[in-house]
Amino acid sequence: MVIKELSLSGALVQGLGEAARVLRFSSRLPEQGEVQFCAQVIRQINGAVAVKFYHPDRSTLGNLWEHIRNRLNTGTECPYCGKEKGGVRTRCQACGIALDLEKSDYLDRHLKNTFIQRLQSRLDHLDPINIEKLLNLVDRELLKYHGEPREEEFVGTTAVMLEVFTMIRKVAVTDMNVLILGESGTGKELTARAIHERSDRRDKPFVALNCAAIPEGLIEAELFGYEKGSFTGAYATRKGKFELADGGTIFLDEIGELPPGLxxxxxxxxxxxxVERIGAKGGKKVDVRILAATNCDLKSMAGNGGFRNDLFFRLNAFTITLPPLRERGDDKLVLANYFLKKIALDEGSPVKGFSPEAKTAIMAHPWHGNVREMINKIRRGIVMASQELISPQDMELEPAEVAAEPSGLKKQVFKTQREVVLRTLRENNFVIARAARQLGISRPSLYSLMKKHQIENETARQ
Ligand SMILES: Nc1ncnc2c1ncn2[C@@H]1O[C@H](COP(=O)(O)OP(=O)(O)OP(=O)(O)O)[C@@H](O)[C@H]1O
Ligand SMILES: [Mg+2]
Structure with missing residues (x-):
């Protein structure tokens, strides 16, 4: 048996019997000595077979990496994508992968930074049910880390954000339910975690559930758990999120999407x-604090029958509204600098700051995706920057003048969108569910469009 190619995740092997599917083999690496692998055959390639390693342990992985690193060509091509890696020595200009291979923490950083790509390539082959199972598994694993200190900081210096911080501090020590409002990406989950971490429940779990991300039929099982055999597929008894959060806090994200039955x-x-698990004979008392968040106008939904009024008042004992990023003045630059330092440090990037044009563009950009959009733009800027300073183009930000002054086309699109929404609502006598169905969007999306275009329910005024 001859190993023709070797990488961190697998190998190309010649002379392996046809029948083998899963195998254990050892190999002698010239400098590192004997290493053992457990592997699975994944395909035949011209008389050889490609095998994938099952999670090698850290010392095997370390030895393997040392062996591979010593043999990587130091030419002008990137060892990952094969394209010209460009002038910057520490990162491939084509695929963005870090190339400072000699640094001692390279392997750890590489595994972390390519995690999403590796996960993505595996997800392509999974159906939604298996993805769901995987997510549950990940959720459970992540829960184990609830006690570890978080690295995230909550950044803000403007008056509105200082007010938000004061509210978080004040409400944290009470046991009140809190409703957190704000556009997507404004930091609602960060706020919920900040409340939990400043409360007496901080040593107990913080459990998050996104009501929009889970199919309607599964939410009940997720929240309340189930007994073995209570429905097809319930192979074992499982605790729900409420039980898992006992003593701590549960964060119900996108609460506006919670189906009426739930x-x-x-x-x-x-x-x-x-809590009464599905299929259980009796219930169990649990002690959880509920924090909920939404980016839709829950109050109007409650007024229109789109959300239960009594539930709205229960959840809304205290409200924190996060302002959109475009209304946070100089915080846009404060946050941009914070993320630049954080991401550049994590990735070992030599990028030092923003060019003057980039700063102007950051201040002028409308940031409809808020802080999350900013993080993505800066991440892209760090990968694309060819110098120490990031330019607006590196972040794919429009030049400031254009961003500040909406073009004729943008205005036209805005106007047309308003007309279509209003017409559909009138055609459906302002029955939100029907109008949303006709437009092919969710009810919360329609509520936010109504808010954006300042459209009121005309039937409510009559
Ligand atoms: N003020 C802030 N300081 C530092 N990081 C922030 C701040 N606001 C948001 N973030 C970061 O931005 C990202 C998005 O925040 P978060 O997930 O809390 O937003 P969200 O309102 O829950 O978004 P969505 O509605 O899309 O779920 C997270 O990585 C969060 O850590
Ligand atoms: Mg969220």
Missing amino acids: QVKLLRFLEDHI
């Missing part, structure tokens, strides 16, 4: 704090 169950839970 709204009733949540309301009942808020009243007695008893």
Whole structure:
């Protein structure tokens, strides 16, 4: 058996019997000595077979990396994508992967930075049910780390954000339910975590559930858990999020998407704090604080019958509204500098700051995706920058003048969108669910469009 090619994740092997599917083999590396692998055959290639390693342990991985690193060509091509790697020595200009191979922490950083790509390539072959199972698994694993200190800082210097910080501090020590409002990416989950971490519950779990990300039929099982055999596929008894969060905090994200049946169950839970697993004979009392968030206008939804009024009042004991990033003045630059330092440090990038044009563009950009959009733009800027300073083009930001002054086309699109939304609402007599269905969007999306275009429910005024 001859190993023709060797990488961190697998090898190309010649002379392996046809029948082998899973195998264990050892190989002698010239400088590192004997290493053992457990591998799975994934395909035949011209008489050889490609095998994938099952999670080698750290010392095997370390030896393997040392062996590969010593043999990597130091020419002008990137060893990952094969394209010209460009002038910057520490990072490939084509694929963006870090190339400072000689640094001692390279392997750890590489595994972290390419995690999403590796996950993505595996997800392509999975169906939605298996993706769901995987997410549950990841959720459970992540829960184990709840006690570790978080690296994230909550950054803000403008008056509105200082006000938000004061509210977080004040409400954290109470046991009140809090409703966190704000556009997508404004930091609602960060706020929820900040409340939990400043509360007496900080040593207990913080459990998050995104109501929009889970299919309607699975939310109940996720929240309340189930007994073995209570439905097809319930192979073992499982605790729900409420039980897992016992003593701590549960964060219900995108609460506006909670289906009506579950709204009733949540309301009942808020009243007695008893969870009854699906298929169970009795219930169990749990002690959880509920924080909820939404980017839709829950108050209008409650007024229009789109969300239960009584549940809205229960959840809304205290409200924190996060301002959109475009309304945070100089914080745009404060945040941009914070993320630049954080990401550049994490990735070992030599990028030092923003060019004057980039700073102007950051201040002028409308940031509809808020802080999350900013993080993505800066990440891209760091990868693309060919010098120490990031330019607006590196971040794909429009030149400031254009961003500040919406073009004729943008205005026209805005106007047309308003007309279509208003017409559809009138055609459906302002029945939101029907109008949303006709437009092919969700109810919360329609509520936010109504808010954006300042459209009021005309039937409510009559
Ligand atoms: N003021 C801030 N300081 C530092 N990081 C922030 C701040 N606001 C948001 N972030 C970061 O931005 C990202 C998005 O924040 P978060 O997930 O809390 O937003 P969200 O409002 O819950 O978004 P969505 O509605 O899309 O779920 C996170 O990585 C968060 O850590
Ligand atoms: Mg969120």
